[in-house]
Amino acid sequence: MEDLLLLEQISKVYGDGDTSVKVLDDVSLQVKAGEFVAVVGPSGSGKSTFLSITGALLSPTSGRMMIGGKEIHKLSPKKMNQLRLEKIGFIFQSSNLIPYLTVQDQLLLIPELSGMHHTNAKKRAHNLLDRLGLMHRKNHYPESLSGGERQRVAIARAWMNNPDIILADEPTASLDSERGRAVVQMLADEVKLHQKAAIMVTHDKRMLDLCDRIVYIEDGILSEKKKK
Amino acid sequence: MFLALREMKHAKLRYVLIGFIMVLLIWLVLFVSGLANGLSSDNASSIQNMNTNYLVLQQDSDNRLTRSTISDNNLQDVRQYTEEGKATPLGVQMTTITKSGATKKLDITFFAIDVNSMLAPTISEGKMINQRTAHEIVADRSIQLEGFKLGDEIEDLASGETFKIVGFTEGQSFSHTPVVYMNFNGWSTISHQQTPNQEIFNTIALNISANQAKQIEKNLPNVDVISKDQALQGIPGYKEEQGSLIMMIAFLFVISAFVLAVFFYVMTIQKMNQFGVLKAIGAKSTYLARTIIFQVLFITIVSLLISISLTIGVSFILPDSMPFNLSTSLVFGCSILFLVVSMIGALLSLYRVSKIDAIEAIGRAV
Ligand SMILES: Nc1ncnc2c1ncn2[C@@H]1O[C@H](COP(=O)(O)OP(=O)(O)OP(=O)(O)O)[C@@H](O)[C@H]1O
Numbered sequence: 001m002e003d004l005l006l007l008e009q010i011s012k013v014y015g016d017g018d019t020s021v022k023v024l025d026d027v028s029l030q031v032k033a034g035e036f037v038a039v040v041g042p043s044g045s046g047k048s049t050f051l052s053i054t055g056a057l058l059s060p061t062s063g064r065m066m067i068g069g070k071e072i073h074k075l076s077p078k079k080m081n082q083l084r085l086e087k088i089g090f091i092f093q094s095s096n097l098i099p100y101l102t103v104q105d106q107l108l109l110i111p112e113l114s115g116m117h118h119t120n121a122k123k124r125a126h127n128l129l130d131r132l133g134l135m136h137r138k139n140h141y142p143e144s145l146s147g148g149e150r151q152r153v154a155i156a157r158a159w160m161n162n163p164d165i166i167l168a169d170e171p172t173a174s175l176d177s178e179r180g181r182a183v184v185q186m187l188a189d190e191v192k193l194h195q196k197a198a199i200m201v202t203h204d205k206r207m208l209d210l211c212d213r214i215v216y217i218e219d220g221i222l223s224e225k226k227k228k
Numbered sequence: 229m230f231l232a233l234r235e236m237k238h239a240k241l242r243y244v245l246i247g248f249i250m251v252l253l254i255w256l257v258l259f260v261s262g263l264a265n266g267l268s269s270d271n272a273s274s275i276q277n278m279n280t281n282y283l284v285l286q287q288d289s290d291n292r293l294t295r296s297t298i299s300d301n302n303l304q305d306v307r308q309y310t311e312e313g314k315a316t317p318l319g320v321q322m323t324t325i326t327k328s329g330a331t332k333k334l335d336i337t338f339f340a341i342d343v344n345s346m347l348a349p350t351i352s353e354g355k356m357i358n359q360r361t362a363h364e365i366v367a368d369r370s371i372q373l374e375g376f377k378l379g380d381e382i383e384d385l386a387s388g389e390t391f392k393i394v395g396f397t398e399g400q401s402f403s404h405t406p407v408v409y410m411n412f413n414g415w416s417t418i419s420h421q422q423t424p425n426q427e428i429f430n431t432i433a434l435n436i437s438a439n440q441a442k443q444i445e446k447n448l449p450n451v452d453v454i455s456k457d458q459a460l461q462g463i464p465g466y467k468e469e470q471g472s473l474i475m476m477i478a479f480l481f482v483i484s485a486f487v488l489a490v491f492f493y494v495m496t497i498q499k500m501n502q503f504g505v506l507k508a509i510g511a512k513s514t515y516l517a518r519t520i521i522f523q524v525l526f527i528t529i530v531s532l533l534i535s536i537s538l539t540i541g542v543s544f545i546l547p548d549s550m551p552f553n554l555s556t557s558l559v560f561g562c563s564i565l566f567l568v569v570s571m572i573g574a575l576l577s578l579y580r581v582s583k584i585d586a587i588e589a590i591g592r593a594v
């Protein structure tokens with residue numbers, strides 16, 4: 001099967017000269033469609049940095065990177081923006097919803113940003129909200145939602161543009177384990193159902209059984225333990 | 229403007245408050261502008277309305293009509309450079325009068341003109357004086373408020389001469405005093421002529437091209453040619469009055485720019501994380517910039533509309549004696565300037581937004 005995501009010998013160095021820190025050292029990873037990858041590792045090991053590079057938020061110091069067969073490490077910031085909008089769905093550590101948008105508008109923002117005012121955007125939004133059990137909340141603002149509901153809205157938002165790749169940075173950090181598990185379960189189901197690729201950074205060992213692969217980052221070195 | 233409107237709707241109170249400040253500032257600007265404009269015509273409408281574009285003054289008169297002395301010889305010289313009827317003498321004499329037989333004094337300014345020249349004022353009541361009379365005058369309407377009527381006699385306290393009011397004109401003031409028009413026969417009775425066979429007056433009003441003005445200035449060494457605007461600045465008190473009002477207006481514009489700049493800057497700083505998220509999910513900087521520009525323009529335009537209505541409303545209840553004059557072009561000019569100023573105020577925020585990095589959004593606990 002084709003690799004949706006390909007990282008080859010990615011390195012990232014922060015700062016320059018005497019104060020430079022090598023956060024990622026020759027990291028390689030391939031993710032196929034339908035795979036759900038967990039990234040674990042101690043604090044400060046470079047997980048967020050890794051995810052940022054994968055999500056075209058940060059350019060690597062060296063290395064090659066492809067999303068859906070397209071080289072992206074050489075793109076201009078503007079092209080990267082476009083790429084994020086079309087191909088990548090983000091779920092952040094804290095849900096990071098826009099406080100002044102209702103649940104429904106959080107989702108409609110995505111087609112608005114891509115400048116495509118498709119008529120079926122609303123239908124798609126409602127579909128997603130329905131699937132995530134949020135229909136009764138569609139006109140609420142984030143401030144009146146529970147943590148789990150917010151995280152589910154963030155997931156719906158990440159799915160809104162039908163991305164190839166879903167990236168999640170500790171999506172369960174602000175949730176209790178039961179709700180956290182439900183959220184991760186939803187991610188796993190989506191990946192299987194629509195043949196996407198997903199990478200999730202997590203500290204929570206109890207979620208790992210829901211993932212297909214687990215990679216470890218320590219001191220900028222990535223290693224993978226085969227499951228079972 | 230998906231984000232801009234929804235945000236303003238959500239944070240109504242903040243935007244209403246800043247809008248309120250803007251309304252007050254713009255209102256004050258319009259009011260002071262109207263006042264400056266009104267005072268300016270109350271002060272100097274005779275020069276503003278005068279059918280002339282350049283004036284000839286004696287050399288080194290500091291642009292002051294009253295300080296300059298021009299002789300008949302000068303007039304003949306100047307006329308060599310202008311077309312027929314485009315150069316005409318003007319005498320200016322500030323003085324104090326009383327109604328004949330009364331003691332109440334009134335400051336006025338005598339303008340001596342050739343009654344057939346381009347300087348002749350439009351008559352709104354009564355008739356124009358003729359060339360020959362020596363004791364008839366046409367006065368600005370405003371002296372009616374002091375109790376003068378058509379046919380009344382006035383006495384010039386400086387010379388003791390009396391004149392009869394045969395007509396009224398409008399919009400004729402000089403240094404806040406009403407202007408009284410006379411012919412040169414009248415002029416010679418009140419001015420102290422040292423050389424009886426040579427007429428002396430203060431200035432020559434011209435209606436010429438800029439080129440001709442340069443020519444005269446160059447070829448006649450003992451006179452200056454000044455523009456009408458310079459002549460206005462030379463009216464006693466005009467520059468000081470307008471200067472302080474214009475300074476106030478300028479300050480208000482600067483304050484508005486700063487108030488808007490600070491407000492939007494603080495808002496932008498508060499929303500840094502949000503902007504980071506928006507960028508991470510694919511919003512372009514230009515999209516975020518447009519959102520801010522839209523909000524700034526929206527607030528400014530709404531405030532402008534409210535302030536303009538308020539100012540117009542207030543102008544109706546102002547007493548007539550209050551010199552307040554707000555023209556459409558003034559309102560229009562102020563509005564344009566305000567829009568420009570508000571955009572300048574938004575620049576700082578736009579700069580911050582252009583620097584926002586999508587990376588802000590990821591790996592942050594809050
Ligand atoms: N902009 C930066 N400039 C310099 N160093 C940075 C920068 N961002 C991160 N680092 C450093 O890179 C290392 C990895 O950071 P990263 O955020 O990727 O860790 P992490 O694995 O996500 O940690 P955590 O689990 O605590 O979120 C850290 O030592 C951090 O101090």
Ligand SMILES: [Mg+2]
Nearest residue numbers: 047048049591
């Ligand atoms: Mg992190």
